[in-house]
Amino acid sequence: xxxxxxxFLLEILNFLVLLWLLKRFFYKPLQNAIARRQSxxxxxxxxxxxxxxxxxxxxxxxENDLAALEQGREEAHAKLQRELNMEREKQEKHLTELLQxxxxxxxxxxxxxxxxxxxxQEKQALEQGSRFAASLLQAGAGPELESRLLEFLLDALxxxxxxxxxxxxxxxxxxxxxxxVSSAFPLSAGQRQRIESGLNELSGHEVQSHFRQDEQLIAxxxxxIGPWVLGxxxxxxxxxxxxxxxxxxxx
Amino acid sequence: xxxxxxxxxxxxxxxWLQFTGTALxxxxxxxxxxxxxxxxxxxxxxxxxxxxxxxxxxxxxMEDAVRAVAPDHVKLLMPxxxxxxxxxxxxxxxxxxxxxxxxxxxxxxxxxxxILVFLSVHWFGIRDQGLRSYLRHYxxxxxxxLPFHVLSEITRTVAxxxxxxxxxxxxxxxxxxxxxxxxxxxPIPILMxxxxxxxxxxxxFGMLALIYVAGGxxxxxxxxxxxxxx
Numbered sequence: 431x432x433x434x435x436x437x438f439l440l441e442i443l444n445f446l447v448l449l450w451l452l453k454r455f456f457y458k459p460l461q462n463a464i465a466r467r468q469s470x471x472x473x474x475x476x477x478x479x480x481x482x483x484x485x486x487x488x489x490x491x492x493e494n495d496l497a498a499l500e501q502g503r504e505e506a507h508a509k510l511q512r513e514l515n516m517e518r519e520k521q522e523k524h525l526t527e528l529l530q531x532x533x534x535x536x537x538x539x540x541x542x543x544x545x546x547x548x549x550x551q552e553k554q555a556l557e558q559g560s561r562f563a564a565s566l567l568q569a570g571a572g573p574e575l576e577s578r579l580l581e582f583l584l585d586a587l588x589x590x591x592x593x594x595x596x597x598x599x600x601x602x603x604x605x606x607x608x609x610x611v612s613s614a615f616p617l618s619a620g621q622r623q624r625i626e627s628g629l630n631e632l633s634g635h636e637v638q639s640h641f642r643q644d645e646q647l648i649a650x651x652x653x654x655i656g657p658w659v660l661g662x663x664x665x666x667x668x669x670x671x672x673x674x675x676x677x678x679x680x681x
Numbered sequence: 682x683x684x685x686x687x688x689x690x691x692x693x694x695x696x697w698l699q700f701t702g703t704a705l706x707x708x709x710x711x712x713x714x715x716x717x718x719x720x721x722x723x724x725x726x727x728x729x730x731x732x733x734x735x736x737x738x739x740x741x742x743m744e745d746a747v748r749a750v751a752p753d754h755v756k757l758l759m760p761x762x763x764x765x766x767x768x769x770x771x772x773x774x775x776x777x778x779x780x781x782x783x784x785x786x787x788x789x790x791x792x793x794x795x796i797l798v799f800l801s802v803h804w805f806g807i808r809d810q811g812l813r814s815y816l817r818h819y820x821x822x823x824x825x826x827l828p829f830h831v832l833s834e835i836t837r838t839v840a841x842x843x844x845x846x847x848x849x850x851x852x853x854x855x856x857x858x859x860x861x862x863x864x865x866x867x868p869i870p871i872l873m874x875x876x877x878x879x880x881x882x883x884x885x886f887g888m889l890a891l892i893y894v895a896g897g898x899x900x901x902x903x904x905x906x907x908x909x910x911x
Binding site for chain 1: 698707710719721737740763764794
């Protein structure tokens with residue numbers, strides 16, 4: 431166990447050489463390689479962080495866009511719903527009005543038909559009444575009735591209003607030929623005389639009369655003066671009765 | 682483990698220089714490690730292979746160990762302490778190779794390493810703090826402590842050398858004796874013991890060297906820190 435100085439010095443020298451060799455070929459290259467790899471890893475991490483941030487930003491952006499789209503969709507849906515409601519209300523209102531108009535129209539038509547039906551019924555009733563009265567009066571008609579109707583006619587001639595009297599006088603003045611006097615039964619001479627007297631009095635001058643028998647009148651007389659027809663007979667009265675509904679003012 | 686000789690035999694002479702087996706083995710270790718390092722440096726890739734991964738693991742482990750003791754001087758101390766660990770592990774394990782001795786069973790080798798550690802303590806201390814500032818710590822807090830500081834330096838250096846030498850030499854002697862007594866049954870456990878002992882002794886030597894050097898560096902920092910607090 432003695433100290434060999436040569437070995438001692440060589441050991442120191444060897445160690446220093448080894449220190450240099452390792453420093454030159456082991457520590458520095460290895461340190462550089464590790465640093466390079468760490469740098470690359472760091473770069474990858476930085477890139478990954480950037481990508482993550484970018485991805486998060488894009489995600490946020492897409493979420494915002496999605497939210498905006500969703501909001502837009504909801505707004506459009508709400509707008510569409512409002513428009514649909516408005517359109518529906520409008521259509522409903524229009525349909526209601528149309529329906530109302532149709533109802534009114536139908537009501538009017540119904541009323542008209544009802545009135546027409548009433549009128550027809552009334553007309554039919556009047557005609558039936560007229561026919562019934564005509565057959566009844568025809569059975570009961572006679573010279574006596576005609577005499578009373580003559581009296582009634584003559585009385586009416588006397589009581590004519592002034593305007594009608596003037597109008598009749600003008601018609602009589604313009605009359606060419608005799609005035610036609612129709613009667614249901616043959617008139618007696620006295621009766622004819624009374625009629626001519628009445629006409630002469632009405633016209634103020636001599637009036638020629640032509641008498642004829644018309645059984646259609648049932649009973650009474652009819653005097654035609656130009657456009658005027660003076661009637662006091664059952665036929666005209668019954669016809670007037672039968673057409674009473676037509677003469678009434680329509681509603 | 683082939684011989685029980687306490688002093689390595691001289692292989693050849695060149696004048697007064699006596700080349701022993703220890704020196705030649707160390708030379709071989711240095712050449713092998715240098716060659717390995719050179720080959721490794723040529724094959725470094727960004728995608729490391731198995732060898733590079735192992736080398737990086739060793740490097741990072743050593744760096745972490747140095748950082749744990751001297752976090753501010755990792756770059757400065759790492760090559761020296763790392764070289765100590767690598768050399769000692771390889772040197773200690775060389776004894777396992779038939780026909781070779783561990784260089785560390787030679788007191789000349791361990792003494793050389795201890796002297797290097799001793800010099801490194803002062804070298805790094807002076808380099809970091811300057812000569813006057815570094816030497817001042819020997820007379821602080823009181824010049825009376827100077828002899829004790831000097832004695833401490835000498836004894837710890839001697840202890841460093843003798844500890845490694847004693848352990849490795851005794852390990853080989855004990856292994857030889859066990860082999861003589863137990864014949865062929867003992868080699869494998871003895872080999873396991875040798876490996877563990879080699880690693881432990883390398884770790885202890887390197888860690889003590891690191892602590893001594895870091896102590897020399899951090900004395901000044903502790904002093905500055907305490908002055909800053911005042």
